[in-house]
Amino acid sequence: MEIGEFFAVRPKEGLEDLMSLDIRFGNGAIQAIMSFMLKNQIVDTFLSFQERKDHFTLKPVLVEEPKEIFDISLSQFIAYNLPNIDSVSKYVASKLNGTKDKKIGVIARPCDIRAFIELAKREQVSIDNLFVIGLECIGRIDTKLLKKVLKKAEIDLESVVNEKINDGTLILELNDGTTQSFKLGEEIDIRSYCNQCPEKVPKENVADLTFWIDHPLEGNEEIFEVRSAEGQEVLEKAATEVIEAEKLSDEDVQQLKDYITSLEQTALEVQESEFAKLDEMTDEERFEYVISNFEQCTSCMMCIRACPICYCKDCNVIRRRKELDPIMINLTRLSHIGDTCVACGKCSEVCPKSIPLCIISKKLVEDSKELWPGHKPGHNVEEIPPRSWKGMKAASSAE
Ligand code: SF4
Ligand code: SF4
Ligand code: SF4
Structure with missing residues (x-):
């Protein structure tokens, strides 16, 4: 494995602990890697997420037990977010002493990684004590809008049990087994500020791995990109025990890059039109x-x-x-x-x-x-x- 290479990752067959659990999003590879890291004390703790007052808001929680990582509300985190005044970077800086005394694993959006960098420059966070899994982030769903639309469609908020963003569509799974799909940009959308965010993947090498879940490639493999020597070591070691990782072909990597470049280009145009209004x-x-x-x-x-x-x-x-x-x-x-x-x-x-x-x-x-x-x-x-x-x-x- 080399820095800059992309891999399609799935849990190894026969991973009893993982397979007996209800992985609601993706194929469980990211949970297998995080659990492996805790078990082998590569990190002391992972900053994870749990439902807060309803399905659409999460609270940050610290996980130290390898098995507990399988309870992570990953689908909710990808679609929605932590409460209004929390973010992964703010939580680490203010509640975890900036990781100065513990090695902490985080899943962070590109904007959170940028915040980590600014905080590290001001000695509020120790970047060396972070293991960062950077998200490919097409944006967060505007939950105020979502709640309004669900109310209008007479869909009980409590009936939503799972969500997935795929190819510009939000797919909600309801507790009766049915699904509801919403094309983003129509009735439901990502936050307006995400619509003008031209960095949908981390641009700097603070991320050790990047994690792509919304991608145009076939199959349900989770895609990881190696971004640092530490990320490389973790993925290589995990591949000997808990995951199978297959290197993506140049064509597949190009497809991923083209996909994200087109999203970033669209967002850049929105941002430039906002700037132009002020320039005029x-x-x-x-x-x-x-x-x-x-x-x-x-x-x-x-x-x-x-x-x-x-x-x-x-x-x-x-x-x-x-x-x-x-x-x-x-x-x-x-x-x-x-x-x-x-x-x-x-x-x-x-x-x-x-x-x-x-x-x-x-x-x-x-x-x-x-x-x-x-x-x-x-x-x-x-x-x-x-x-x-x-x-x-x-x-x-x-x-
Ligand atoms: S700018 Fe808005 S959020 Fe900030 S203090 Fe004023 S009202 Fe509150
Ligand atoms: S947009 Fe800038 S000023 Fe506003 S919360 Fe984010 S970092 Fe702070
Ligand atoms: S799209 Fe950009 S601004 Fe929005 S959550 Fe993702 S990284 Fe942050």
Whole structure:
């Protein structure tokens, strides 16, 4: 096995523990690998997911027992997400001491991996203590919309037992054994910010493996790409005990890459059209647009709590929210995340006033390229943050 190679993976035949369990999504290969890693103490724990108040919201849970990994709500995680203010990166940074004292395995979306990189640059997370299985992520289902559509169709929320996203379609399995399919982009869609996310697979080598479940190849094999020496070692060892891994042909790899490139290209076009709307404004109009949006702010602080790269334990803005003007709150926040925003869309998603926070910060990052050439948040763990003391010192000595 080599870094950069793709494999179709399935659990080895006769894997009694695995086969006796109800794997609701895929063929069980990822669970076999994660369980193997726990059993062999390659990681101390895996950050996993369990249903929270309903089928559409998950809570993060830590799994240390190899057998428990088979309870992971993977199909739900791929389609939906953790609660509004949680994300894998935020949870690791704030609740797990940034993995500084344990080796932790995570399944992370590309935007979460970008957040890990920004957090690592600020010493909030120890990347070396993470084993990252990066998801191929076509986007998260807009669950508010989904719930509305299900209500209209008189489908009881509690009757949904499983979900799958395949070839642009969300397939829901109901408890009477029937299925309901929804073409994404029609009645039901992924979140609007996912529709303009042009990175559907991790772009940097923080991921040790990438995991592809929605792919155009035939069969139900789970596809893994080797992304690091550690990922390579894990897959090679797992292949001696718990999985069968068959290297994909060049044609199959090309098919996967073409599939994801076309999704990314479409998203890039949506993003560019959003940027163009702001570019077409005069400076005064743009100022008015931003300020009039910020005036709507209710100072609820959900955007700060949800942002994976807002890591300060004692946030000045939260502490002083009652005395600060809403415009000042937002300008302060914008100045804090202006060089770190990883465009995950969480802030916009949680804002009760639907303020387009993500597009505003994304555009700020885009426009600051001239100021900090080569700077792209979430893409280079070695980069010195341009507004840190070290970054400013380096810039002034280069002048
Ligand atoms: S922004 Fe959406 S599509 Fe992009 S990685 Fe995050 S969840 Fe996936
Ligand atoms: S500012 Fe918004 S889009 Fe940017 S990283 Fe924070 S939550 Fe995500
Ligand atoms: S989530 Fe929206 S309303 Fe709440 S503090 Fe942030 S910008 Fe203001």
